Amino acid sequence: MPTTIRRKNLKKGLHFTLMVVGASGMGKSTFINTLCESSVFPKTDYSDPQKAAMPKTLSLTPLTVEIEEEGQKLALTIVDTPGFGDNINNESGFYDILGYIEQQYDDILAEESRIKRNPKLSDNRIHALLYFITPTGHALREIDIEFMKRLGARVNIIPIVAKSDTLSPKELAEFKQRVMEDIAFYKIPIYNFPIDEEDDDEETVEENNELRSLLPFAVIGSEEEVVINGRRVRCRQYPWGVAEVDNVQHCDFSKLRYMLLSSHLQDLKDITHDILYEQYRTEKLSKEGHDVPHAQDEEEILG
Numbered sequence: 001m002p003t004t005i006r007r008k009n010l011k012k013g014l015h016f017t018l019m020v021v022g023a024s025g026m027g028k029s030t031f032i033n034t035l036c037e038s039s040v041f042p043k044t045d046y047s048d049p050q051k052a053a054m055p056k057t058l059s060l061t062p063l064t065v066e067i068e069e070e071g072q073k074l075a076l077t078i079v080d081t082p083g084f085g086d087n088i089n090n091e092s093g094f095y096d097i098l099g100y101i102e103q104q105y106d107d108i109l110a111e112e113s114r115i116k117r118n119p120k121l122s123d124n125r126i127h128a129l130l131y132f133i134t135p136t137g138h139a140l141r142e143i144d145i146e147f148m149k150r151l152g153a154r155v156n157i158i159p160i161v162a163k164s165d166t167l168s169p170k171e172l173a174e175f176k177q178r179v180m181e182d183i184a185f186y187k188i189p190i191y192n193f194p195i196d197e198e199d200d201d202e203e204t205v206e207e208n209n210e211l212r213s214l215l216p217f218a219v220i221g222s223e224e225e226v227v228i229n230g231r232r233v234r235c236r237q238y239p240w241g242v243a244e245v246d247n248v249q250h251c252d253f254s255k256l257r258y259m260l261l262s263s264h265l266q267d268l269k270d271i272t273h274d275i276l277y278e279q280y281r282t283e284k285l286s287k288e289g290h291d292v293p294h295a296q297d298e299e300e301i302l303g
């Protein structure tokens, strides 16, 4: 990369965009608060336990928060989506989500074909979509197969087991295995920690293999903190004990957070631009009857 561009990147800072999708009540909004370590989405009324739960998300809401990861500032944009139900027609919700993802590609596409570029254009393409799988303990549901299959062509899907504290360790292990069997069987395109035989060193290969073996990541979301042995931990409390968010024995939250916001952030961005966007662009231009030229000066607008 030429130094001028690198310098520009540094000045602009890192930017990453994440979307959360899944059935209603699966803890998507809670997860966002847990990830950002703040109440990005505040609960309405703490005094009334009936109202203390997070309100249902009603529209697609992009929100940018600044966080510090490994000593580096990161502007994290998160797009929360309304969860879909079991009985109502879910198609319109699905098209809103797909439409949003494609709109971000269209914005970049339009910019690429302008003669005079807008240096302030923000790139809001979704770099990863966390798909919240309902923890049924059985296998993937029809709707999850359908949605992931269709979205996977446009965005890096990272499948996660929502509310993993509701399954016992044995149930969780078996559920994870069946989900991965379904993903293979239905040929669902997910982000699979690809390895570059030529470029990746041994350590990276090992790390990717380990992360892949954890799929789908089991997560627990909670904003509640309790003191255990003098340590403040984020957890969900039960009469029989606590399920800790940041404890790798309890769930994969911390590994997911690290891969998303640090170790695999650039890879997710690269795949979004080099493969998923490129595919969209080719399809769109050929549908419109254009010859498909090579994208030029992409770095310029990418930043």
Ligand SMILES: Nc1nc2c(ncn2[C@@H]2O[C@H](COP(=O)(O)OP(=O)(O)OP(=O)(O)O)[C@@H](O)[C@H]2O)c(=O)[nH]1
Residues within 6 Å of the ligand: 022, 023, 024, 025, 026, 027, 028, 029, 030, 031, 053, 054, 055, 056, 057, 058, 081, 082, 083, 084, 162, 163, 164, 165, 166, 219, 220, 221, 222, 236
């Ligand atoms: N057991 C358990 N409950 C959770 C977890 N995460 C969230 N919840 C609870 O599940 C309920 C729904 O959480 P939300 O974060 O509002 O779920 P959502 O996916 O945003 O729901 P919609 O906006 O309706 O799609 C709340 O009562 C949360 O406290 C989790 O990891 N485990």
Ligand SMILES: [Mg+2]
Residues within 6 Å of the ligand: 028, 029, 030, 055, 056, 057, 080, 081, 082, 083
């Ligand atoms: Mg919500």
